[in-house]
Amino acid sequence: MKLKFAILILLSLAALIVFPMLGSTDVLHDPMGREILMKLRFPRVLTAFLAGIALASSGMIFQALFRNPLATPDTLGVSGGAALGATLWMRFGAPLLLIGVTGASIAGFLGALGTVLLVYGLARFKSGFSSATLLLAGVAVNLFLSSLILLMQYFSDPGETFRMIRWLMGGFSVVGFATPVNLAVFTVIGLMITALLTREMNLLLTGEELAGARGVNVDRTKKMLFFSASLMTGAAVAFCGPIAFVGLMVPHICRQFTGSDHRKLFPAVILLGGAFMVICDGLARTLLAPVEMPAGLITSLLGGPFFLWLLLKKS
Amino acid sequence: MNNAIQINDVALELNGTPILRGVSFDIGQGEYVSIIGPNGAGKTTLLRCLLGMYSYNGSARINGTECRGYDSRALARQVSYVPQTHDIEFPLAVYDFVMMGRYPYLSALSPAQKQDEEAVERALQITGTGQFRNRTLRTLSGGERQKVYIAAALAQETPVMLLDEPATFLDWRHQTEVMKLLKKINAECGATILAVNHDLNSAAHWSDRIIALKNGKTLFSGTPQELIQPAPLETLFETAFVRKETLAPASEQ
Structure with a gap:
Protein backbone atom coordinates (compact mmCIF):
# COMPACT_ATOMS: atom_id res chain seq x y z
CA MET A 1 0.00 0.00 0.00
CA LYS A 2 2.84 2.40 0.88
CA LEU A 3 4.51 1.75 -2.47
CA LYS A 4 1.26 2.45 -4.33
CA PHE A 5 0.87 5.79 -2.56
CA ALA A 6 4.53 6.65 -3.22
CA ILE A 7 3.91 6.04 -6.93
CA LEU A 8 0.77 8.22 -6.85
CA ILE A 9 2.58 11.05 -5.06
CA LEU A 10 5.42 10.90 -7.59
CA LEU A 11 2.92 10.90 -10.45
CA SER A 12 1.17 14.03 -9.12
CA LEU A 13 4.44 15.86 -8.51
CA ALA A 14 5.72 14.89 -11.95
CA ALA A 15 2.50 16.14 -13.53
CA LEU A 16 2.77 19.46 -11.69
CA ILE A 17 6.43 19.95 -12.66
CA VAL A 18 6.67 18.45 -16.15
CA PHE A 19 3.45 19.60 -17.77
CA PRO A 20 4.05 23.36 -17.44
CA MET A 21 7.14 22.79 -19.61
CA LEU A 22 5.20 21.16 -22.45
CA GLY A 23 3.60 23.18 -25.22
CA SER A 24 4.24 25.04 -28.46
CA THR A 25 6.66 27.52 -26.85
CA ASP A 26 9.94 26.29 -25.40
CA VAL A 27 9.65 28.03 -22.03
CA LEU A 28 13.19 27.22 -20.94
CA HIS A 29 15.05 28.92 -23.78
CA ASP A 30 12.64 31.39 -25.36
CA PRO A 31 13.12 34.95 -24.00
CA MET A 32 9.34 35.23 -23.47
CA GLY A 33 9.41 31.76 -21.92
CA ARG A 34 9.59 32.79 -18.29
CA GLU A 35 6.66 35.10 -18.71
CA ILE A 36 4.58 32.39 -20.39
CA LEU A 37 5.56 29.84 -17.78
CA MET A 38 4.56 32.02 -14.85
CA LYS A 39 1.48 33.75 -16.26
CA LEU A 40 -0.03 31.00 -18.41
CA ARG A 41 1.39 27.52 -17.95
CA PHE A 42 1.67 27.25 -14.16
CA PRO A 43 -1.76 28.78 -13.47
CA ARG A 44 -3.24 26.51 -16.10
CA VAL A 45 -1.69 23.31 -14.75
CA LEU A 46 -2.66 24.31 -11.22
CA THR A 47 -6.25 24.99 -12.30
CA ALA A 48 -6.43 21.62 -14.04
CA PHE A 49 -4.98 19.90 -10.96
CA LEU A 50 -7.52 21.50 -8.63
CA ALA A 51 -10.46 20.88 -10.96
CA GLY A 52 -9.39 17.23 -11.27
CA ILE A 53 -9.29 16.90 -7.49
CA ALA A 54 -12.67 18.61 -7.10
CA LEU A 55 -14.48 16.54 -9.74
CA ALA A 56 -12.91 13.19 -8.80
CA SER A 57 -13.64 13.74 -5.08
CA SER A 58 -17.23 14.75 -5.85
CA GLY A 59 -17.63 11.54 -7.85
CA MET A 60 -16.36 9.50 -4.91
CA ILE A 61 -18.72 11.29 -2.51
CA PHE A 62 -21.77 10.79 -4.75
CA GLN A 63 -20.92 7.11 -5.12
CA ALA A 64 -20.98 6.71 -1.34
CA LEU A 65 -24.14 8.80 -0.89
CA PHE A 66 -26.07 6.94 -3.60
CA ARG A 67 -24.29 3.63 -2.89
CA ASN A 68 -23.80 3.24 -6.62
CA PRO A 69 -20.51 3.21 -8.56
CA LEU A 70 -22.20 4.90 -11.53
CA ALA A 71 -23.23 8.01 -9.54
CA THR A 72 -21.06 10.93 -10.66
CA PRO A 73 -21.45 14.71 -11.08
CA ASP A 74 -22.20 14.09 -14.78
CA THR A 75 -24.56 11.12 -14.63
CA LEU A 76 -26.61 12.72 -11.84
CA GLY A 77 -26.91 16.01 -13.73
CA VAL A 78 -25.06 17.91 -10.99
CA SER A 79 -22.51 19.29 -13.46
CA GLY A 80 -25.45 20.37 -15.64
CA GLY A 81 -27.01 22.16 -12.66
CA ALA A 82 -23.72 23.89 -11.91
CA ALA A 83 -23.39 24.85 -15.58
CA LEU A 84 -26.90 26.31 -15.60
CA GLY A 85 -26.20 28.30 -12.44
CA ALA A 86 -22.93 29.63 -13.83
CA THR A 87 -24.48 30.43 -17.25
CA LEU A 88 -27.33 32.30 -15.63
CA TRP A 89 -24.80 34.34 -13.74
CA MET A 90 -22.72 35.01 -16.85
CA ARG A 91 -25.80 36.15 -18.75
CA PHE A 92 -27.60 38.17 -16.10
CA GLY A 93 -25.38 38.51 -13.05
CA ALA A 94 -23.24 41.48 -12.22
CA PRO A 95 -19.48 40.93 -12.38
CA LEU A 96 -19.58 40.70 -8.63
CA LEU A 97 -16.59 39.79 -6.53
CA LEU A 98 -17.28 38.87 -2.93
CA ILE A 99 -14.07 38.79 -0.88
CA GLY A 100 -12.27 37.57 -4.01
CA VAL A 101 -14.85 34.88 -4.81
CA THR A 102 -16.64 35.18 -8.14
CA GLY A 103 -20.43 35.18 -8.36
CA ALA A 104 -20.32 32.54 -11.10
CA SER A 105 -18.82 29.95 -8.77
CA ILE A 106 -21.42 30.64 -6.09
CA ALA A 107 -24.17 30.38 -8.70
CA GLY A 108 -22.54 27.13 -9.87
CA PHE A 109 -22.54 25.81 -6.31
CA LEU A 110 -26.24 26.65 -5.85
CA GLY A 111 -27.10 25.04 -9.19
CA ALA A 112 -25.18 21.90 -8.21
CA LEU A 113 -26.76 21.70 -4.77
CA GLY A 114 -30.28 22.20 -6.14
CA THR A 115 -29.82 19.48 -8.75
CA VAL A 116 -28.34 16.88 -6.46
CA LEU A 117 -31.12 17.37 -3.92
CA LEU A 118 -33.69 17.03 -6.71
CA VAL A 119 -32.17 13.81 -8.09
CA TYR A 120 -31.69 12.40 -4.58
CA GLY A 121 -35.32 13.17 -3.78
CA LEU A 122 -36.50 11.56 -7.02
CA ALA A 123 -34.45 8.41 -6.51
CA ARG A 124 -35.53 8.17 -2.89
CA PHE A 125 -39.15 8.68 -3.80
CA LYS A 126 -38.85 5.67 -6.08
CA SER A 127 -37.45 3.90 -2.99
CA GLY A 128 -33.98 2.90 -3.98
CA PHE A 129 -30.87 3.91 -5.76
CA SER A 130 -30.82 1.22 -8.44
CA SER A 131 -28.62 2.08 -11.41
CA ALA A 132 -31.66 2.22 -13.69
CA THR A 133 -33.54 4.78 -11.55
CA LEU A 134 -30.46 6.91 -10.97
CA LEU A 135 -29.33 6.97 -14.58
CA LEU A 136 -32.80 7.68 -15.92
CA ALA A 137 -33.38 10.48 -13.41
CA GLY A 138 -29.95 11.86 -14.29
CA VAL A 139 -30.65 11.70 -18.04
CA ALA A 140 -33.97 13.49 -17.67
CA VAL A 141 -32.54 16.19 -15.42
CA ASN A 142 -29.53 16.63 -17.73
CA LEU A 143 -31.70 17.06 -20.82
CA PHE A 144 -33.93 19.52 -19.04
CA LEU A 145 -30.98 21.57 -17.81
CA SER A 146 -29.22 21.61 -21.17
CA SER A 147 -32.37 22.83 -22.88
CA LEU A 148 -32.44 25.72 -20.41
CA ILE A 149 -28.81 26.46 -21.22
CA LEU A 150 -29.62 26.31 -24.96
CA LEU A 151 -32.50 28.69 -24.40
CA MET A 152 -30.13 31.12 -22.76
CA GLN A 153 -27.70 30.83 -25.67
CA TYR A 154 -30.54 31.43 -28.11
CA PHE A 155 -31.25 34.79 -26.52
CA SER A 156 -27.59 35.83 -26.31
CA ASP A 157 -25.64 37.72 -28.95
CA PRO A 158 -23.25 35.67 -31.14
CA GLY A 159 -20.10 36.65 -29.27
CA GLU A 160 -21.58 35.68 -25.94
CA THR A 161 -22.96 32.43 -27.37
CA PHE A 162 -19.54 31.48 -28.72
CA ARG A 163 -17.97 32.15 -25.33
CA MET A 164 -20.57 30.00 -23.58
CA ILE A 165 -20.08 27.13 -26.02
CA ARG A 166 -16.31 27.17 -25.61
CA TRP A 167 -16.75 27.20 -21.85
CA LEU A 168 -19.22 24.30 -21.97
CA MET A 169 -16.59 22.22 -23.78
CA GLY A 170 -14.48 22.42 -20.62
CA GLY A 171 -10.95 23.75 -20.53
CA PHE A 172 -8.29 25.55 -18.56
CA SER A 173 -7.30 28.63 -20.56
CA VAL A 174 -6.55 30.92 -17.65
CA VAL A 175 -4.31 33.95 -17.24
CA GLY A 176 -2.68 34.61 -13.90
CA PHE A 177 -3.32 33.04 -10.53
CA ALA A 178 -6.78 34.51 -9.76
CA THR A 179 -8.68 31.47 -11.07
CA PRO A 180 -6.59 28.74 -9.37
CA VAL A 181 -6.66 30.65 -6.07
CA ASN A 182 -10.44 31.03 -6.28
CA LEU A 183 -10.88 27.37 -7.16
CA ALA A 184 -8.51 26.39 -4.36
CA VAL A 185 -10.68 28.13 -1.75
CA PHE A 186 -13.74 26.06 -2.70
CA THR A 187 -11.81 22.83 -3.20
CA VAL A 188 -9.91 22.99 0.08
CA ILE A 189 -13.09 23.63 2.10
CA GLY A 190 -14.76 20.69 0.36
CA LEU A 191 -11.76 18.43 0.94
CA MET A 192 -11.51 19.30 4.63
CA ILE A 193 -15.17 18.50 5.26
CA THR A 194 -14.86 15.24 3.33
CA ALA A 195 -11.66 14.24 5.15
CA LEU A 196 -13.58 14.28 8.45
CA LEU A 197 -16.22 11.91 7.08
CA THR A 198 -14.23 9.03 5.57
CA ARG A 199 -15.40 6.52 8.18
CA GLU A 200 -19.00 7.68 7.78
CA MET A 201 -18.75 7.20 4.01
CA ASN A 202 -17.58 3.62 4.60
CA LEU A 203 -20.65 3.02 6.73
CA LEU A 204 -22.99 4.66 4.22
CA LEU A 205 -21.89 2.01 1.70
CA THR A 206 -23.61 -0.57 3.93
CA GLY A 207 -26.92 1.33 3.77
CA GLU A 208 -28.36 4.28 5.67
CA GLU A 209 -30.35 2.12 8.06
CA LEU A 210 -27.34 0.10 9.18
CA ALA A 211 -25.08 3.18 9.27
CA GLY A 212 -27.62 4.83 11.59
CA ALA A 213 -27.77 1.74 13.78
CA ARG A 214 -23.98 1.78 14.09
CA GLY A 215 -24.18 5.33 15.49
CA VAL A 216 -23.68 7.50 12.38
CA ASN A 217 -25.71 10.70 12.44
CA VAL A 218 -26.97 9.96 8.93
CA ASP A 219 -28.85 13.20 8.25
CA ARG A 220 -26.02 15.45 9.31
CA THR A 221 -23.44 13.36 7.43
CA LYS A 222 -25.50 13.45 4.24
CA LYS A 223 -26.01 17.21 4.47
CA MET A 224 -22.29 17.81 4.93
CA LEU A 225 -21.40 15.52 2.04
CA PHE A 226 -23.98 17.07 -0.30
CA PHE A 227 -22.63 20.48 0.65
CA SER A 228 -18.99 19.67 0.07
CA ALA A 229 -19.54 17.79 -3.21
CA SER A 230 -21.74 20.62 -4.55
CA LEU A 231 -19.17 23.18 -3.48
CA MET A 232 -16.40 21.38 -5.36
CA THR A 233 -18.44 20.51 -8.46
CA GLY A 234 -19.98 23.99 -8.59
CA ALA A 235 -16.64 25.77 -8.46
CA ALA A 236 -14.88 23.41 -10.89
CA VAL A 237 -17.70 23.74 -13.43
CA ALA A 238 -18.00 27.51 -13.03
CA PHE A 239 -14.30 28.04 -13.70
CA CYS A 240 -13.51 25.25 -16.14
CA GLY A 241 -16.80 24.11 -17.67
CA PRO A 242 -18.54 20.76 -17.15
CA ILE A 243 -15.60 18.40 -17.71
CA ALA A 244 -17.18 14.99 -17.93
CA PHE A 245 -16.33 11.52 -16.65
CA VAL A 246 -13.42 12.42 -14.33
CA GLY A 247 -15.67 11.70 -11.35
CA LEU A 248 -16.40 8.27 -12.81
CA MET A 249 -13.00 7.10 -13.99
CA VAL A 250 -10.71 8.26 -11.18
CA PRO A 251 -12.58 6.75 -8.18
CA HIS A 252 -13.09 3.53 -10.11
CA ILE A 253 -9.42 3.16 -11.01
CA CYS A 254 -8.36 4.02 -7.44
CA ARG A 255 -10.75 1.47 -5.97
CA GLN A 256 -8.93 -1.25 -7.93
CA PHE A 257 -5.84 -0.80 -5.81
CA THR A 258 -7.04 0.68 -2.50
CA GLY A 259 -10.37 -1.13 -2.12
CA SER A 260 -13.54 0.61 -0.91
CA ASP A 261 -12.15 1.92 2.40
CA HIS A 262 -12.45 5.70 2.07
CA ARG A 263 -9.59 6.30 4.48
CA LYS A 264 -7.30 4.96 1.75
CA LEU A 265 -9.49 5.68 -1.26
CA PHE A 266 -9.90 9.40 -0.64
CA PRO A 267 -6.18 10.34 -0.65
CA ALA A 268 -5.68 8.17 -3.73
CA VAL A 269 -8.58 9.92 -5.50
CA ILE A 270 -7.10 13.35 -4.68
CA LEU A 271 -3.68 12.43 -6.04
CA LEU A 272 -4.86 10.64 -9.16
CA GLY A 273 -7.68 13.12 -9.84
CA GLY A 274 -5.23 16.02 -9.99
CA ALA A 275 -2.63 14.16 -12.03
CA PHE A 276 -5.21 12.69 -14.42
CA MET A 277 -6.67 16.09 -15.27
CA VAL A 278 -3.23 17.65 -15.80
CA ILE A 279 -2.31 14.81 -18.14
CA CYS A 280 -5.59 15.12 -20.09
CA ASP A 281 -5.02 18.86 -20.42
CA GLY A 282 -1.43 18.24 -21.48
CA LEU A 283 -2.65 15.88 -24.21
CA ALA A 284 -5.26 18.43 -25.28
CA ARG A 285 -2.58 21.08 -25.65
CA THR A 286 0.02 18.98 -27.44
CA LEU A 287 -1.71 16.32 -29.54
CA LEU A 288 -2.68 18.67 -32.38
CA ALA A 289 -0.21 21.49 -31.57
CA PRO A 290 -0.26 24.37 -32.27
CA VAL A 291 -4.05 23.89 -32.10
CA GLU A 292 -5.23 23.55 -28.47
CA MET A 293 -8.23 21.34 -27.82
CA PRO A 294 -10.41 21.77 -24.72
CA ALA A 295 -9.48 19.19 -22.08
CA GLY A 296 -13.16 18.26 -21.73
CA LEU A 297 -12.99 16.68 -25.18
CA ILE A 298 -10.20 14.34 -24.10
CA THR A 299 -11.93 13.25 -20.86
CA SER A 300 -15.17 12.61 -22.78
CA LEU A 301 -13.38 10.62 -25.48
CA LEU A 302 -11.80 8.45 -22.79
CA GLY A 303 -14.77 8.43 -20.43
CA GLY A 304 -17.59 7.51 -22.82
CA PRO A 305 -16.23 4.06 -23.69
CA PHE A 306 -15.13 3.55 -20.06
CA PHE A 307 -18.65 4.22 -18.82
CA LEU A 308 -20.17 1.80 -21.34
CA TRP A 309 -17.64 -0.84 -20.37
CA LEU A 310 -18.56 -0.42 -16.67
CA LEU A 311 -22.25 -0.61 -17.46
CA LEU A 312 -21.84 -3.80 -19.50
CA LYS A 313 -19.58 -5.37 -16.91
CA LYS A 314 -22.16 -4.67 -14.20
CA SER A 315 -25.12 -6.31 -15.89
CA MET B 1 -34.77 -7.95 37.47
CA ASN B 2 -34.25 -4.74 35.49
CA ASN B 3 -35.90 -4.51 32.14
CA ALA B 4 -33.57 -4.16 29.16
CA ILE B 5 -36.35 -2.88 26.92
CA GLN B 6 -39.49 -1.09 28.09
CA ILE B 7 -42.07 -0.17 25.48
CA ASN B 8 -45.11 1.72 26.65
CA ASP B 9 -47.95 2.72 24.32
CA VAL B 10 -45.70 3.45 21.33
CA ALA B 11 -47.57 4.94 18.37
CA LEU B 12 -46.23 6.12 15.02
CA GLU B 13 -47.67 7.51 11.79
CA LEU B 14 -45.70 7.46 8.55
CA ASN B 15 -46.95 9.70 5.75
CA GLY B 16 -50.31 9.96 7.47
CA THR B 17 -50.76 6.19 7.81
CA PRO B 18 -50.79 4.85 11.37
CA ILE B 19 -48.26 2.01 11.55
CA LEU B 20 -48.05 1.52 15.30
CA ARG B 21 -51.16 2.16 17.39
CA GLY B 22 -50.04 1.59 20.94
CA VAL B 23 -47.52 -1.19 21.42
CA SER B 24 -46.54 -2.07 24.98
CA PHE B 25 -44.28 -4.77 26.36
CA ASP B 26 -41.20 -5.22 28.53
CA ILE B 27 -38.20 -7.44 27.95
CA GLY B 28 -35.95 -8.50 30.83
CA GLN B 29 -32.16 -8.53 30.81
CA GLY B 30 -30.83 -11.59 29.01
CA GLU B 31 -34.17 -12.66 27.56
CA TYR B 32 -34.47 -14.05 24.05
CA VAL B 33 -37.73 -12.77 22.58
CA SER B 34 -39.21 -13.14 19.11
CA ILE B 35 -41.72 -10.76 17.54
CA ILE B 36 -44.15 -12.40 15.17
CA GLY B 37 -47.14 -11.12 13.28
CA PRO B 38 -48.64 -10.89 9.82
CA ASN B 39 -47.13 -8.68 7.10
CA GLY B 40 -47.69 -4.99 7.82
CA ALA B 41 -48.11 -5.53 11.56
CA GLY B 42 -45.36 -2.99 12.26
CA LYS B 43 -42.59 -5.37 13.33
CA THR B 44 -39.70 -3.75 11.45
CA THR B 45 -41.02 -0.26 12.25
CA LEU B 46 -40.94 -1.09 15.94
CA LEU B 47 -37.28 -2.14 15.68
CA ARG B 48 -36.50 1.13 13.92
CA CYS B 49 -38.16 3.07 16.75
CA LEU B 50 -35.82 1.31 19.16
CA LEU B 51 -32.90 2.31 16.91
CA GLY B 52 -33.90 5.96 17.26
CA MET B 53 -34.82 6.33 13.58
CA TYR B 54 -38.36 7.63 14.08
CA SER B 55 -39.83 10.15 16.47
CA TYR B 56 -42.66 8.05 17.83
CA ASN B 57 -45.25 8.91 20.46
CA GLY B 58 -45.25 7.08 23.77
CA SER B 59 -42.18 5.69 25.44
CA ALA B 60 -39.54 3.20 24.27
CA ARG B 61 -36.60 2.80 26.61
CA ILE B 62 -33.45 0.75 26.43
CA ASN B 63 -31.81 0.30 29.84
CA GLY B 64 -33.91 3.13 31.14
CA THR B 65 -33.12 5.75 28.49
CA GLU B 66 -35.61 6.96 25.91
CA CYS B 67 -34.56 5.93 22.37
CA ARG B 68 -36.08 8.97 20.67
CA GLY B 69 -33.59 11.80 20.79
CA TYR B 70 -30.80 9.61 22.15
CA ASP B 71 -27.38 10.65 20.80
CA SER B 72 -26.79 8.27 17.88
CA ARG B 73 -23.36 7.10 19.04
CA ALA B 74 -24.48 6.62 22.62
CA LEU B 75 -27.50 4.62 21.45
CA ALA B 76 -25.24 2.47 19.25
CA ARG B 77 -23.32 1.51 22.39
CA GLN B 78 -26.60 0.24 23.89
CA VAL B 79 -28.20 -1.56 20.98
CA SER B 80 -26.89 -3.26 17.83
CA TYR B 81 -28.83 -4.28 14.76
CA VAL B 82 -28.79 -6.94 12.05
CA PRO B 83 -30.91 -5.78 9.09
CA GLN B 84 -33.03 -7.96 6.85
CA THR B 85 -31.41 -7.13 3.51
CA THR B 158 -24.06 -3.85 23.24
CA PRO B 159 -26.29 -5.26 25.97
CA VAL B 160 -29.21 -5.45 23.50
CA MET B 161 -29.22 -6.91 19.99
CA LEU B 162 -32.07 -6.43 17.51
CA LEU B 163 -32.46 -8.65 14.45
CA ASP B 164 -34.88 -8.36 11.54
CA GLU B 165 -35.70 -11.82 10.23
CA PRO B 166 -32.24 -13.25 10.81
CA ALA B 167 -32.93 -16.61 9.19
CA THR B 168 -35.37 -15.83 6.40
CA PHE B 169 -33.99 -16.56 2.90
CA LEU B 170 -31.56 -19.15 4.26
CA ASP B 171 -31.67 -22.88 3.61
CA TRP B 172 -32.66 -25.12 6.50
CA ARG B 173 -29.11 -25.97 7.58
CA HIS B 174 -28.02 -22.34 7.71
CA GLN B 175 -31.26 -21.34 9.43
CA THR B 176 -30.46 -23.78 12.21
CA GLU B 177 -26.85 -22.62 12.41
CA VAL B 178 -27.83 -18.98 12.65
CA MET B 179 -30.48 -19.65 15.32
CA LYS B 180 -28.02 -21.76 17.33
CA LEU B 181 -25.49 -18.96 17.06
CA LEU B 182 -28.00 -16.44 18.41
CA LYS B 183 -28.85 -18.78 21.28
CA LYS B 184 -25.14 -19.07 22.04
CA ILE B 185 -24.70 -15.28 22.01
CA ASN B 186 -27.70 -14.99 24.28
CA ALA B 187 -26.33 -17.58 26.73
CA GLU B 188 -22.59 -16.86 26.66
CA CYS B 189 -22.48 -13.09 26.14
CA GLY B 190 -25.62 -12.40 28.14
CA ALA B 191 -27.05 -10.25 25.36
CA THR B 192 -30.76 -9.49 25.39
CA ILE B 193 -32.06 -10.52 21.97
CA LEU B 194 -35.17 -9.23 20.22
CA ALA B 195 -35.69 -10.80 16.79
CA VAL B 196 -38.45 -10.34 14.27
CA ASN B 197 -39.25 -13.78 12.97
CA HIS B 198 -41.59 -14.68 10.17
CA ASP B 199 -41.40 -18.36 10.90
CA LEU B 200 -43.76 -19.32 13.69
CA ASN B 201 -42.17 -22.73 14.25
CA SER B 202 -38.69 -21.32 14.49
CA ALA B 203 -39.84 -18.53 16.82
CA ALA B 204 -41.59 -21.01 19.07
CA HIS B 205 -38.65 -23.36 19.05
CA TRP B 206 -35.84 -20.93 19.86
CA SER B 207 -37.21 -18.11 21.99
CA ASP B 208 -37.98 -17.74 25.71
CA ARG B 209 -40.98 -15.61 24.93
CA ILE B 210 -43.02 -14.53 21.93
CA ILE B 211 -44.69 -11.20 21.32
CA ALA B 212 -47.32 -11.06 18.61
CA LEU B 213 -48.16 -7.81 16.85
CA LYS B 214 -51.21 -7.20 14.72
CA ASN B 215 -52.33 -3.95 13.10
CA GLY B 216 -49.75 -2.02 15.08
CA LYS B 217 -50.87 -3.33 18.47
CA THR B 218 -49.59 -5.93 20.89
CA LEU B 219 -51.91 -8.90 20.58
CA PHE B 220 -50.14 -11.44 22.71
CA SER B 221 -47.13 -11.80 24.93
CA GLY B 222 -46.18 -15.09 26.54
CA THR B 223 -44.31 -18.35 26.28
CA PRO B 224 -44.30 -20.34 23.04
CA GLN B 225 -46.46 -23.01 24.73
CA GLU B 226 -49.13 -20.42 25.50
CA LEU B 227 -49.14 -19.07 21.96
CA ILE B 228 -49.16 -22.34 20.06
CA GLN B 229 -52.85 -22.91 20.66
CA PRO B 230 -55.51 -22.71 17.96
CA ALA B 231 -57.33 -19.75 19.55
CA PRO B 232 -54.51 -17.15 19.75
CA LEU B 233 -53.13 -18.21 16.37
CA GLU B 234 -56.46 -17.90 14.63
CA THR B 235 -56.96 -14.40 16.03
CA LEU B 236 -53.48 -13.48 14.90
CA PHE B 237 -53.46 -14.79 11.37
CA GLU B 238 -57.22 -14.94 10.70
CA THR B 239 -56.98 -18.45 9.36
CA ALA B 240 -57.80 -21.88 10.76
CA PHE B 241 -54.98 -23.75 12.52
CA VAL B 242 -55.04 -27.47 13.10
CA ARG B 243 -52.82 -28.72 15.86
CA LYS B 244 -51.28 -32.08 15.05
CA GLU B 245 -48.57 -32.59 17.63
CA THR B 246 -46.94 -30.95 20.58
CA LEU B 247 -43.82 -28.91 19.83
CA ALA B 248 -40.77 -29.86 21.83
CA PRO B 249 -39.46 -26.98 23.95
CA ALA B 250 -36.02 -25.61 23.04
CA SER B 251 -34.41 -26.83 26.25
CA GLU B 252 -34.70 -30.43 25.10
CA GLN B 253 -32.39 -29.87 22.08
Missing part, protein backbone atom coordinates in the same frame (compact mmCIF):
# COMPACT_ATOMS: atom_id res chain seq x y z
CA HIS B 86 -27.77 -7.06 2.61
CA ASP B 87 -27.21 -5.17 -0.61
CA ILE B 88 -23.78 -3.64 -0.85
CA GLU B 89 -22.67 -2.57 -4.31
CA PHE B 90 -19.02 -2.17 -3.38
CA PRO B 91 -16.46 -4.84 -2.49
CA LEU B 92 -15.94 -4.71 1.30
CA ALA B 93 -13.58 -7.00 3.19
CA VAL B 94 -15.16 -9.03 6.01
CA TYR B 95 -12.65 -7.75 8.59
CA ASP B 96 -13.27 -4.11 7.65
CA PHE B 97 -17.02 -4.69 7.78
CA VAL B 98 -16.89 -6.21 11.26
CA MET B 99 -14.61 -3.36 12.37
CA MET B 100 -17.41 -0.95 11.38
CA GLY B 101 -19.24 -2.28 14.44
CA ARG B 102 -16.65 -0.35 16.49
CA TYR B 103 -17.77 3.00 15.02
CA PRO B 104 -19.55 4.23 18.18
CA TYR B 105 -16.31 3.83 20.14
CA LEU B 106 -13.99 5.58 17.67
CA SER B 107 -13.36 9.31 17.42
CA ALA B 108 -13.24 11.00 14.02
CA LEU B 109 -9.56 10.78 13.19
CA SER B 110 -8.09 8.24 15.58
CA PRO B 111 -7.30 4.76 14.27
CA ALA B 112 -8.71 1.57 15.83
CA GLN B 113 -7.23 0.80 19.27
CA LYS B 114 -6.18 -2.52 20.75
CA GLN B 115 -9.55 -3.04 22.46
CA ASP B 116 -11.31 -2.52 19.11
CA GLU B 117 -9.16 -5.14 17.43
CA GLU B 118 -9.79 -7.51 20.33
CA ALA B 119 -13.56 -6.97 20.11
CA VAL B 120 -13.46 -7.76 16.38
CA GLU B 121 -11.39 -10.90 16.98
CA ARG B 122 -13.83 -12.09 19.66
CA ALA B 123 -16.78 -11.48 17.33
CA LEU B 124 -15.12 -13.35 14.48
CA GLN B 125 -14.27 -16.21 16.82
CA ILE B 126 -17.74 -16.60 18.37
CA THR B 127 -19.45 -16.54 14.97
CA GLY B 128 -16.81 -18.78 13.36
CA THR B 129 -16.20 -16.31 10.55
CA GLY B 130 -12.47 -15.72 11.17
CA GLN B 131 -11.60 -17.81 8.12
CA PHE B 132 -13.34 -15.27 5.85
CA ARG B 133 -11.61 -12.19 7.28
CA ASN B 134 -9.80 -11.28 4.06
CA ARG B 135 -12.60 -12.18 1.66
CA THR B 136 -15.12 -9.67 0.40
CA LEU B 137 -18.74 -9.92 1.50
CA ARG B 138 -19.92 -10.58 -2.04
CA THR B 139 -17.94 -13.80 -2.31
CA LEU B 140 -19.74 -15.35 0.70
CA SER B 141 -22.88 -17.48 0.65
CA GLY B 142 -26.09 -16.12 2.21
CA GLY B 143 -25.58 -18.05 5.45
CA GLU B 144 -21.93 -17.06 5.79
CA ARG B 145 -22.79 -13.44 5.11
CA GLN B 146 -25.51 -13.46 7.77
CA LYS B 147 -22.98 -14.70 10.33
CA VAL B 148 -20.63 -11.86 9.34
CA TYR B 149 -23.47 -9.35 9.85
CA ILE B 150 -24.08 -10.87 13.28
CA ALA B 151 -20.34 -10.66 14.00
CA ALA B 152 -20.38 -6.92 13.16
CA ALA B 153 -23.31 -6.40 15.56
CA LEU B 154 -21.47 -8.43 18.18
CA ALA B 155 -18.35 -6.26 17.78
CA GLN B 156 -20.53 -3.35 18.86
CA GLU B 157 -20.55 -4.99 22.34
